[in-house]
Amino acid sequence: MSKVQLYVYDLSNGLAKQLSRQLTGRQIDGIWHTSVVVFGKEVFYGQGILITAPGQSHHGRPLQVVDMGETAIDEETFDEYLNEISSHYTADKYHLLDFNCNSFTNDCVGFLTGGSIPSWIKDLPSDFLSTPFGAALRPTIDAMFRRPFPGAAPTPPPAPNAAALQQAASASPNPALASALLQAVASQAQSTGSLSAPTSLPRAPVPGSSTVAAPIHICTNSSSLHGLLQSHRAAVVYFTSATCGPCKMIEPVFEELAHQKTHGVDGARLAFVKVDMAMGSGGQAGAEWGVRVTPTFLFFLEGKKQHELKGVNAPELRTQVDLLLYQAFPPHPHTKLSLPAVEALSMNPILFQQIPPLDTVSAKLVASIDAASSSADLQTAKQAIVSAVLPYLKSRFQEKSAEAKKPAIPATPQLLTSFTTATKSLVNALPPVQLFPLVDMWRLAVVDDSIVANWLATTTNPDALQALLDKALEALDSSDPAQKSSGRNYILTVLRLLANGFAHPTLSRGLLSRAPPAGKRPQVTRIVVSTLLHEDAAVRTAAASLTFNVAAALQKSRVEKLRGPTAGAVPVAVEEDEEWEAELASAVLEALSNEVQSEEVVHRLVAALAFLLRLSPSYEGQLGPLLEVLQARDTLKSKLEKGGCGENGVQKPEVRKLVEEVATKLCP
Incomplete structure (x- = not known):
């Protein structure tokens, strides 16, 4: 022993x-x-x-x-x-x-x-x-x-x-x-x-024997094989030996399938396993399952043997692998639906790129600083805005003059540190009504520069984005109607800043992540839910745009899981959460029920709802029954009737088609 x-x-x-x-x-x-x-x-x-x-x-x-x-x-x-x-x-x-x-x-x-x-x-x-x-x-x-x-x-x-x-x-x-x-x-x-x-x-x-192609697991004994079968929902186990001639013919097909079939499926629960019967205790592992000849393929689901295939038969091997994957990971019911209007929707984010007069924006902020206090922190913030942030923005956004345009100023760590520190100081000292020029500067910087977006996504000490979101929630949660009204411009600009964040994968993931300290999903969700019913039409439009961007990122993540990421694209990978998705769907339906003025807002909300529902893992478990209770189909169809949105209901043909498709095919 x-x-x-x-x-x-x-x-x-x-x-x-x-x-x-x-x-x-x-x-x-x-x-x-x-x-x-x-x-x-x-x-x-x-x-x-x-x-x-x-x-x-x-x-x-x-x-x-x-x-x-x-x-x-x-x-x-x-x-x-x-x-x-x-x-x-x-x-x-x-x-x-x-x-x-x-x-x-x-x-x-x-x-x-x-x-x-x-x-x-x-x-x-x-x-x-x-x-x-x-x-x-x-x-x-x-x-x-x-x-x-x-x-x-x-x-x-x-x-x-x-x-x-x-x-x-x-x-x-x-x-x-x-x-x-x-x-x-x-x-x-x-x-x-x-x-x-x-x-x-x-x-x-x-010397090496045969090439081991990733992502194939190698087992040399029964214990390792049992461990793999227990930790993976589905497994294809290939019994071979170095002296087997037919094995050399079928092995490239097995390796090809291992490469192809672990992408777009739940790779953590799918295994392609190779057992050499002449290696270690591989022969005992084969004997346990009654394997006497090579090549032999065994197909397991939930640890139980489903099928056995002997010999060189590439078409049958492909068929059995596909069948096993279908049994282990049945396709979502929505994949069988014809949804031309939904599929025609772009998953690109809605961005707010309009450029205001930058000198005017800066002057408003500086005036508020001067009127507030002469503290050292505020004067340092003012200096950072005037001498660093404004020149940076003007170098990137001002129209070309008769003279040759100067090169854009880069977003260096020093510049962004100054901008972040100034933001923290100003948020602590000024009310929301005076802060919207500051948020507008971030909005422009984010949409133009991925370095700024990555900074906001990862820099947490101090955390400029967190400070801006906390101030927005403070204004939205206020019981004082006058304070809520005065914070309208600030809330509107924060919504546009968040929408622009979805132009960059890194910041997009941060906005939809729950993991502290960088994850901002809880704050973003609270802001979305609170502003979809705002009395101001511009705020509702921005909120609907942000909601669309959230839902589009979620949809893109689901599509990537099914098909694999687009070549050259950075994966999105949004974490699914049925409670969160149900909360968003409920908020969207309530906003749709109340929106009787803007067809543009209705369009964005219906598109967002389509993305929240389509391919959702919780559709049959929680979302579907919820939609039925909330009478989602009736709510959507009411938008097509007189008075449902404008005097005569939704008028644009493409919007009507989308509303009808979501109501009849995605709502129970």
């Missing part, structure tokens, strides 16, 4: 815990590297399988030691197992996300104890890839760790494409930080061949 331990290292040395939320919008506590300690030695995988004295690898001291129990297997049997699987765990097959040190330790722990490594380690790649930053970075990582064809000599990873790295960085809430980190990662990977290139006490190198 020997004790089995899992040594856990953080390859980021604490950086993931500190920076992950800024980079991905999600807390990731470490980039985990693991090794197995048993029989007085530490065994791990990187440049092949390596062995060292416990705690003496180049990774230093483990961050955590996890007790995995005891093994009844003797050391000689374990050494034989390592020799058998060494032809799989070769340096050329290492992949940061799909086939790494944790894949190896999970196999070893399964062989030794029948268990598996903790899910917070196994699930790290899928957690990372589920973020927009991870999804955008995936092609670059694949290129960095591309595996050679069978028989080819191992080669160092190619230099990552600079444009690809920049595009991946743009998907992060903090592109500048992400770009710097990615360049460092790329340089390390280029020089070492992997992010955790081991150097201590290597075993004799073994």
